[in-house]
Amino acid sequence: MNAPEDVALAQFRRELEASSSWDGFSCKARVWALQGDVLRRYLCARGGHVAKATAMLVNTVVWRRQTGLTFPITSTKEGGFFCGISPNDLATQIRTGKNYHHGHDQWGRPLTIMRVKRDCDGAHWRDKLRFMVFQMERGRWLARSRAAGTSQTEESDTSRAPASLGGVSWLFDCSGFGYKNIELRLARDLASTLQNHYPEQLGLLLIVHAPWVFRTFWNTIKTFVDPVTVRKVVFAKATTPEELREELSPYVEPGQLESCFGGDDPYEFDPDRYMEELRREEERATRKSGQCIQ
Numbered sequence: 029m030n031a032p033e034d035v036a037l038a039q040f041r042r043e044l045e046a047s048s049s050w051d052g053f054s055c056k057a058r059v060w061a062l063q064g065d066v067l068r069r070y071l072c073a074r075g076g077h078v079a080k081a082t083a084m085l086v087n088t089v090v091w092r093r094q095t096g097l098t099f100p101i102t103s104t105k106e107g108g109f110f111c112g113i114s115p116n117d118l119a120t121q122i123r124t125g126k127n128y129h130h131g132h133d134q135w136g137r138p139l140t141i142m143r144v145k146r147d148c149d150g151a152h153w154r155d156k157l158r159f160m161v162f163q164m165e166r167g168r169w170l171a172r173s174r175a176a177g178t179s180q181t182e183e184s185d186t187s188r189a190p191a192s193l194g195g196v197s198w199l200f201d202c203s204g205f206g207y208k209n210i211e212l213r214l215a216r217d218l219a220s221t222l223q224n225h226y227p228e229q230l231g232l233l234l235i236v237h238a239p240w241v242f243r244t245f246w247n248t249i250k251t252f253v254d255p256v257t258v259r260k261v262v263f264a265k266a267t268t269p270e271e272l273r274e275e276l277s278p279y280v281e282p283g284q285l286e287s288c289f290g291g292d293d294p295y296e297f298d299p300d301r302y303m304e305e306l307r308r309e310e311e312r313a314t315r316k317s318g319q320c321i322q
Contacts, residue, residue: 033076037064040071040078049086057089060099073227088225097165108312111165113158115306121159122306123299124149129163129170130295131284133197137231138170139280140196145204153214160218164226166306167196197231199280199289202238210241215249223254230257232279236264236272236289266290 041062044050050058060066066085074080092099097112115122122128126146131139140163151159222230238246243263250258262279266272273282273290285291 033071036071036076036078037067040067040081043078043082044085047082047086053089053093054099056101057093057099059101061085061089063101069228084224084227091225095161097161100169108315109166109169109306109309110313111162111169113162113165115162115303115310118155118159118162119303120149121151121155122303125297125299125302127159127163128297128302129167130286130297131280131293132174133231133280133284134278135195135197135231136174137195137197138167138174139284140167140198141286142198142200144200144202144209147209153211153217156211156214157217157221161221164196164222164229168226168229171195195229195231197279198233200233200235201289202235202242205239205242205245207241210245212249215245216252219249219253223257230260233257233261234264234276234279235261236266236276238263 044058044062044067067081070085070088071078071081074084089099095112098110100111124146125143126149127140127142129138129140133139235242235246246261250261264272264275266275269288269290271290273285276285276289276291280291282290282292284293286293286295
């Protein structure tokens with residue numbers, strides 16, 4: 029950060045420490061909110077306006093408590109992952125393979141893979157939103173662990189991790205997207221949740237195999253998406269794996285890209301193995317009381 033930004037950050041910290049809005053909150057929530065990377069993200073999201081950033085961050089702390097989320101202070105593989113939402117409560121959705129983490133982009137940010145054609149579990153939109161929150165929390169944990177120099181599910185070079193901790197990129201496979209997948213309420217609430225409580229967290233949104241009906245849907249929902257976020261969206265024109273490989277290579281190395289998208293990674297989602305990994309992460313976190321705390 030430059031000198032003016034350092035001054036704004038220091039002022040932001042003082043405003044938060046002195047705020048009466050903390051009455052009734054645990055000291056752990058305050059420690060989480062006063063972390064440097066958290067302060068920077070919220071200040072950046074409000075264009076350096078301290079009062080607006082303060083209101084936004086306090087609102088997130090309230091939201092996290094109401095949602096039952098933890099206030100993570102450190103993030104390491106050894107410490108495990110638990111955000112307050114158990115994967116066991118989301119097992120039906122997780123096991124479909126409609127949304128999972130695998131690989132990372134060119135900047136070291138974890139990839140969240142979304143497969144529309146696997147969204148067949150019939151979950152209510154509120155349950156889907158809760159699942160997406162869980163995925164954002166785990167994506168942030170993976171990113172912070174990686175940026176701290178801790179490798180996650182694959183052996184890889186962590187030296188290219190982004191300077192800003194916590195960023196996550198998404199690869200959205202729209203194969204099979206139709207009118208049945210249009211959920212305006214979910215899209216609107218998800219956009220609001222991400223913008224208000226996960227600012228500066230999206231690296232890229234790579235969209236592949238998008239039919240015209242999805243593009244029409246996107247033109248509707250992007251009206252309530254922040255313009256900065258809209259600029260991070262990349263629509264791939266490729267239709268074959270070979271073409272996708274070439275088009276996505278500036279964003280994801282072939283070795284980190286699944287073969288179905290033209291990459292060299294033979295990974296195939298296995299619901300049993302994936303659930304077992306999530307459960308091990310939760311067990312490690314709950315054994316170490318200082319890693320993810322309320």
